[in-house]
Amino acid sequence: MKSAFVRVSGLALLLASTAAAAASPAGNKPVPTAAPGAGSPPLNAFAATVEEINVCTRGNLADRGSLRDVTLTSKARDGKERALKLKLFWKPVKDTGEARLNVRVTEPKDLAGSSYLLVRSEGQEQIYFYLPAANKVQQVSGDDLNRPLWGTDLSYTDLKQLQGLAANGTTKRINDTVIAGRAHYVLETQLADAAPQYATLRTYVDQQSCVPMRSDFLDGSGKLVKQLQADAATLSELSPYWFVTHYAMKDLARNSETQIELSDIYLLERLSEKNFAPATFYLKNE
């Protein structure tokens, strides 16, 4: 009954932003590159405020057009696995830096050509999707941001919160912790939305890289219901950016799991604007 397609943009946004730190010119062997001007000044770990930590986190985002392949492998309650392959086009608005995103499904075959478009304008998100079988573009909006989507364990809010892109709620810094020998900030956000599944998000941000390495989603009673875990072995630095290329999201209530594999990123300096226009985003415009 409650459709979740409106949240796909959030996932794409996250994936794009996560991956954008490691990019290579299209058509060449991928070479990680940092966006000019990106990065953030080092923080005083003891005195850093929530805002400073969020700025530092956003400093890992790239600010140019790019393409990246993503594979989402979800494991359902009954143990069955299902893979979904996407192409993710990312190009912030040149002047304002506002996010624009085009997600195109390549596999499975029945879904090939299905596309999403997210554009942000003056802080407002506009989301469109395209159904090839109906040859129809539909603009959607909604406020149900906490439901899993695409048969995965990810929701828009999960990932948005993780990246600090749109932490809607009241965030405070609580006691730091050490995970696998690395110091982490711990941010606790009381979510503003009346989220049915969870009320609190606890984010563990690596102090050295400002990359969120773990997010715990807690329900009203403080019980852990979901967990997003970065694979620390894939944490890499391409100065001044840090990124992770493998995540696992576990839904403890549904007993399911989704693996997120991010491929190399290709910089597409001449990525057509048609990819981000509601009338043409679903066409092959590269």
Place this chain on the structure above:
Amino acid sequence: MATAAPADTAARRGSLAAWIAERPRLIVVLITLLSLAALLQLVDFREQRLRLTVDASLDPMIAPNLPAQPVDDIVHARFGAADDAVLVLLQAADVYSPAVLRQLDELSRALAALPGVAEVQSLTRVPLPRGGDGQLSLRRLKPSEFDDAALIAALRRSLDADPLLRGQLVTLDGRSAAIRVALSTRSDRDTLESGVAEAIRQTAHRFDGPDLSIAVTGMPIVRDATSRAVLDQLGWTVPAIVLVLAGLLALAFRSWRGVWLPLLTISLALLWTMATLSASGRPLNLITSLVPPLLATMGLAYCAHVLTDFEALLREPRIRDRSKRIEHLLRDVTGPVVLTGFTTGVGVLALVTNDLPAIREFALLSSLGVVYTVLLVLTFVPAMLGLTTRRTPRQPLPADRLFRNGSAMIGRFDVVNRRRILWVASAIGVAAVLLATRIDVGDRFVGAFSAGSEVRRDYERVNTALGGVTPLSILIDGAVPELFLEPESLQELDALQAWLRQQPGVGTVTGITDHLRSLNRLLTGSDVAALPDSRELTSQLLFFGDTDTLSQLIDSDRQSTLINLRLTIDDTAEIGDLLARIEQRLQQLPKSMHAQASGEAVLMTQSVHAVTSGQLQSIALALGVIYLCLAIQFASPWVGLLASLPTLLQTALYFGALGLFGVKLNASTSLVECLVLGLAVDDTIHYLSRFNTAARRTASETTAAVSALQAVLRPITLTKAILAAGFLVLTTGELQNQVLFGWLAAFTLACAWLVDVFVTPAFISGVRVVTLWDSLRLNLGANVQGTIPLFAGLSSREARIFALMSRVEVVPAGVLIIREGDPGGDIFIVIDGKLAVWTYRDGERVVLNQHKRGGVVGEAGYFGQKRMANVETLSKTRLLRFDDADQELICRRYPRIAARIFLNMNRIQAERRARDTAMPAT
């Protein structure tokens, strides 16, 4: 050795009785120490709490290994639990009015904030589709929008047009709104302990008012209310039973002793039983909680038997010594009490074959309680009677004359009208069996509450307004992955759903095709909610529209799907009929689909059937074991069967009554018979035991039948009244199945009383029974087969049975037992002593013959002639006497023994003719 054994047994029994009778203080001290130990086990005095825990959930009531359980497990593993929700109904003149919408929103938020609530769905909590023409918005209705009449009207139109939402959140008439509350608790026990169901109920009913009416239902609410009602009832049932029974005892014995001693005894039995349960680490559950009332009523009934005997002995002038009186009491009651305890124990222990672990625990715990009760009744009660009785009462027992005269009158009536009573009993028995064939198996969970109860009222209101509460699912597996992306498969599912909607008892039906219709309309902007016409479109709609709700209906491979139904019925018999029809319809699906029903409704139905059939097996087993006991006691399979007939008649009457009054057979109603069977047979055994003794003493079955009734009418009336009163206390409860349980148990006990008082005496007055004990106790002397020619070829036991089926008479010397010229009749066999056969010849007495041990006299008369000589005892002589009727009886009961006796008699006659051709026959 065979003759030594009974003497030893009797001696042992006697010495044990004497030992107990002579050491009442020691017995009381030992039992006090044991009881203190039990108390320490049961109560943690340091923490000031009971060590025994209580599990009041209905979890132990669900039978394991049901056929639908694997399907249900698959459904839960594959799609998650979705059907175990609480439904809150709001009814108002217009639920779309701003005031009602505010209350709906406030209530939804209040419910969502409750601990143990996982999710709340309502008109103000779920994103609702809005807009059109390339614009689609899925937003929750916000409080600021409640006053926007145009928006609300558009929303209503949108909801009514959506095949998925239509009638779900708000009914089409706009007068009822639903809130669906999903719980985060994992089991019934969790739900009960968290108190979430009760919290939801209380929170929701706070919104009841003149303009808004609330109803709360759903399986968690019904189960929670059931558990609480049972617990609540248990809290006062045992005290109420004790109070009622104390009154009965006071009335029956008119003495303090007659009240406090039985109450103290059952308290100790309960203490020991509960302490044992506590030591085992198991909690008291809803079924084992029936053990205390059962033990209370049964223990009081046992005490009533012993006290009645004791009161009679008190009035016996020949027994003045206290310890002798107790010894005498124990000799009288030990056999019947042990045997009745055994049969009661067997009645409940037969339940160990049941599928339900809780019923198996009940069987073990109650049979252990029976053992404790019997032990206390045979040790503590006599010891206390010995210690506390100082004076011999002068007054007879209350209503003594009434019972004495009444029993004599009824006994004579029974004997005189034996045939008529047996014909009537047979006719009733046959009618009962025929009526029993009309019994249906079934149970109602909401129907367990009275029509006026809140649980029932709310259930009915929600059922009517929302079209069903009881959940049922149909799991459909495809032969290949992605089968349910194909339009043809979807058409099949759609047709099946349409068929399901037409079935009586089916309220709502939701399946993947409803979602696809809704998604097709919303995502393609179509005006018509049609099924997608291509595999690709289906796939894409499911992809874009994927939600938790959708993943609870179709798996990721699109190979398996669920159709969810809500039924308006909760009677498992009706659900069983519906399931049979559904099963037939599912057979018509294409071979590429395999469908099975699952869910609460199926599990409930199968559980009732499994538990009921298990209990029927238990009843059959109990009857079999009781028959076996009686056959062993009476040393004959045939007599055992005859002695079991009153019990069988009582069982037939019970089931006949169920058939006559349309009462369904289920866990409660079959449990009644299982319990009452063990209790009702007790009095039959007491009666038969008395009858047997009286028959031996009086050598007349008819006299014995009356005499035995005189001895037992008072105690069996008292015990039946005690038991019936105990069960009738249950009829004041809230749960209708417990009320029915109480009435049926009382009815069955009344039937058992009628059978005991009228049918058993009438029946038994024509039956000569020989107990194993009698056969062991009868001493026919050494080498029976070698010294008594009539018994040649028989075993010692067979010889004793024949002897006991005949009559053993001890005749002093000089008594004429056969008079010349009289008509022939009886045959006499000399066991020991001496007889002279003589006649007068020419006025002088001529002794024709003398007979010692083994001699047979009177056989010529037996074959129809007149007596041709006199037979007189020369010394004190023990004779075995039998006539034609006895022979007939032996032929019927023990044909092998009868055949051997006839053969031996022919030999004896032939030898006598050969040897004494000149001698006149006697």
